Amino acid sequence: MSSFIIIFMLILPVVELWILIKLGGYFGALGTLGLIIGTAGVGVLIAKHQGLNMLYNLQSKLSQGRQALPEIVEGLALLVGAFFFIVPGAITDLVGICLIIPKIRKLIIQLAVNKIIYEMRKRESRF
Numbered sequence: 001m002s003s004f005i006i007i008f009m010l011i012l013p014v015v016e017l018w019i020l021i022k023l024g025g026y027f028g029a030l031g032t033l034g035l036i037i038g039t040a041g042v043g044v045l046i047a048k049h050q051g052l053n054m055l056y057n058l059q060s061k062l063s064q065g066r067q068a069l070p071e072i073v074e075g076l077a078l079l080v081g082a083f084f085f086i087v088p089g090a091i092t093d094l095v096g097i098c099l100i101i102p103k104i105r106k107l108i109i110q111l112a113v114n115k116i117i118y119e120m121r122k123r124e125s126r127f
Contacts (some may be wrong), residue, residue, distance in 0.1 A: 016089035023090065036088045043085020043093070046100050051078055077105050 024032045058071040081099025084092040100106045 004039075012089075012091065016091055019090045020088070038087050039093045041080055043100065047078055047082030047085065050100065050102070051075065051082070054078060059088050068105070073109055074105060077109055081105070 020032060023035065027035060054071055054075045058068050058075065061068040061071060077099050081096045084096035084099065084117075098108060
């Protein structure tokens with residue numbers, strides 16, 4: 001898994017740069033720069049709005065003494081999505097969009113939780 005992350009971190013900037021060059025061919029340098037800055041701005045605004053709503057829900061649940069783990073996990077996913085919006089590039093923007101849209105974010109979280117549970121059970125069965 002760690003080798004996958006290392007390879008991904010080496011390949012992602014190259015692919016992002018290639019896509020930005022291609023976008024520059026279609027939209028021009030200023031258009032591409034505007035697209036990069038625009039997606040970062042929009043992503044931050046959306047994440048801020050949703051993040052504030054999530055913080056309100058978290059505070060409400062905690063004050064009622066209820067479990068708030070889903071809100072914490074969604075908040076972390078939203079934070080990661082906002083981070084990906086700020087990082088310039090088309091791929092990271094697509095990942096950011098997926099983590100900003102609530103239904104897709106919940107699906108991604110569910111898939112990640114299922115994968116973690118599967119891996120934990122697989123490791124447990126080895127012992």
